[in-house]
Amino acid sequence: MALEVNTWICIPILMVVYLVTKHVLHKLLNLPPTPFPVLPVIGHLHLLKKPLYRTLAELSGRYGPVLYLQFGSRQVLHISSPLAAEECLSKYDILFANRPNMLSGEYFGYNYTAFPWAPYGEHWQTQRRISAMEILSSARLDSLSQIRIEEIQLLTHRLFLADNESPDQVVNLRSELFNFMFNVMTRMMGGKKYYGLKSGKLEEAKRFQDIIRDTEEANAKASVADMLPYLRWLVARKLKKRFASVQKRRDEFMQEWIDEFRTNGLVNGEGKKTFLSVMLSLQDADPEYYTNEVIKGLSQALLHGGINTSVETMEWVMSLLLNNPSVLSKAQMEIDELVGCDRLVIEEDLSKLTYLQCIIKETLRMHPAAPLLLPHESSKDCTVSGYHVPKGTMLLVNAWALQHDPNTWDRPEKFIPERFQGKENIGEANTGLTMIPFGSGRRRCPGENLALRIIRLALASIIQSFDWKRVNDELVDMSESGRFTAPKAHPLMAKYQTRSIFIDQLSQIELKMPKVALI
Template sequence: MFMMSNAMEIFYSIAMFTTLLFLLSKHLLRQKPSQSPPSPPSLPIIGHLHLLKKPFHRSLAHLAKQYGPVMFLRYGSRPVLVVSSTSTIQQCMTTNDLAFGNRPHLTVGAYLGYNYSSIIWSNIGDHWRNLRRIITVELFSTSRLQMFLSLRVEEIHYMIQQLLLKANSDYDNFTRVEFKAVFFELMLNIMMRTIAGKRYCGEDVEKTEEARRFHHVVSETMYLMGASNLGDFLPLFRWFDFQGLEKRIKDTHIERDSLLQGLIDEHRETANKFSAFSTKDGEKKKTIINVLLELQEKEPKSYSDEIIKGIISNLLTAGTDTSSGTMDWAFSLLLNHPRVLKKAKDEIDAQVGKQRLLSESDLANLPYLQSIVNETLRLYPTGPIVIHESAQDCAVDGFEVRAGTMLLMNVWALQRDPKVWDEPNEFRPERFEGSEWDKGGFRLVPFGSGRRRCPGEGMAMRVIGLTLGLLVQCFDWEREGEEMVDMSEGLGLTLPRAKPLVAMCRPRLAMKNVLSEQI
């Protein structure tokens, strides 16, 4: 009887809460400003959540065709503004850059963003500006990027070595290569060696428990960052965690925090013996953790262990899945367009030759290779939906936007807008040749713009360009069969491929001497 009574009390509590939430939602809906943007019909309590389909960016683009480039939605209790045109996104990233400078407080940011204190999740203010300065000046400045050049080259050359081994150095026949984790492991090695001086992937790397845990944590973090937690929009769901996402987020945070703290403690304990990592040529260089711990000694409050862990976690999040995903898409596009692949190879042969390997300094003289990267980022931006939140009342295209409104900028839709791009769904790197293409302003914004523009853009473009260039220079490539490579989009924050990439690879005979001598 007691259990039945208890169950009835819970039932009535839920019913009363739902009723109150329904009345509150009706009240909030009536409170929309008279100059609010067009909005689809909504449902009580859940608002427009029922209209969202996967993939998310395509769902929003479909709605925008019906209701316009500025659209108001309500995700449960959260007001949402969706913008998807060149002019509206430009307003949000320039005129209203400060007004839309905040991030929404979502559950994932509370845990994986160290209570919204990391640069990805923190609101605009003194703390955010200090973090931005640290990352821009101390970690991604031109001098820092140059300092880590030999490390990047080593890891990309190591990837080429592994492909040669896979092909058994057979210059006559093609070998099947699965790219399921090739680019991801490349980026994870680059980032972890830059951060902590350690490699976690490769045939010559012992599969330690620490390496396995880092693999898991990075992959799990990217999944959770892109997952839709209904508890963030419907408070009732937060009570019960029906999806199990909050528990998963907490568990990932605990494991990741332990791993990152271990790296910091290791560097601190061995500071007198080990203060740098070694490159292949024996040169000693400071890791990012070394740099941050030195700053901590000077300003302990500004560089607490928690702040350092937040910076490291942001670097891992922003530096692995994003760049590896872009390389995945770029190589898939090249396999489906042999003409483009041949043109890129001809450019490299003309500018670099066949007597040495392409280097990072050559990239400035390879405009067509750069056009391939730009066209890939246009078609498959690493962040198809950019999420901000309004810190104050403002206006977009004459429509009123209240403070606390979540902003969704559909970069994917913008970069495929037929009003802006000729044949927008076609892969045509030639559209980026010359200087005419960028006269339209905000036509290509894969790294964002304004205050929250990605500070790692310079490093990403270097790694992507050099990796793709060396793959084209060193190997001949074909599709596995007559069928085109499947370009289906998977689900996730960074627009992954739905199916792992597979290709046929053969070392180039013209590069035989160079490959055997220099790698």
């Protein structure tokens, strides 16, 4: 009995000693501010709620914009200050250029060799150079512009036909924009089209969509295990089996595509210019480096990373416009004035549509596709904002917090596109990184140029061709999902009506479409 009493007395004493020792060591090491207490094993995980970027922003509001956290066994540096973000992503760009080791990188990143998860070094630099100069260069994107024009005109044509059959249509914009974006990316990647063909490839498209969904679900389930090695060990067999299963399907899908392209694509009219044909040409020149795994890893990064994030951004734009009809009218008037009403908008018009660009910038500020930038990891000890940051610390830059900081932005929760008028560059500011929806530094998203081209063209086209309004008098629900990329919690449903001045142009789209050979 006495032993049992002594045990119960010792436990709280040991806990107090642990917490005090941890706190004193933290001060002695000059680590950044941290919430107290840091619990054994789990650290600060008990403080985290969805959405994570908002929880972390609230913690920074209490403890400071440079925050040191313990996620299980992982040391985490959370940044929500423009100056600290610039310090990490500019001054210490190379030092923070690594990615932390996680299950997604091990399995979906082909053992950390795929571009998004590869550590900083010669291999990553080569893939970055391929992406920037061979695949996503302005010249390459220009050469594929007809694909984007054709797909957005086919989308507007489908909407026109539906409206013609039953006026005042209600449409699921998320679904329509996803189908459009899916076709754009798969055609640019390898001359493949899934939606809108009479031959029908919907089963294959659904297979790919299922792979994307299962990839996201696997990543979500692994997030806690990534922070707690002992938990990963306990559930390792089940987790690894799930990741291996999803990756097998991902790999097989892309391998079939490569094999099919090898057989048919090189004699395909579009195939000579697609991303996949570029990579296979590089493989022909240097097969030892440009293996099928390298090509599949880069292809998956472009497809998985490019589709959903662009769809989410376009859906947020349209949601904000429907809740702010005067802004929508102003954008439509700009297009009418600068493009005219006798033809449909094309990519060459987009640079003139400055107010539309302001709308997109403001949406990216309020709803960045990656509210928390993909994590970085320090390769050496360093000092950030006067605090010591140990080697191996995971860096989380809170783009959402930076872009909602009231010290930088006037009324940050308000949708005010005019705040960007006269500012050519996203994030233009006197000091620090105040807006980084595509990241910054060496790990900045290489697909930014492509994403903005597609988003601008799609939005300009549907705003030009149709009058849009909410399905009822209530404002569009702007609730956010708790996922990492923070899409809208509910798909956007909207009413639309074809503008009378564009009926002739929209009715003739299908007749004017060039006949292209698709795999």
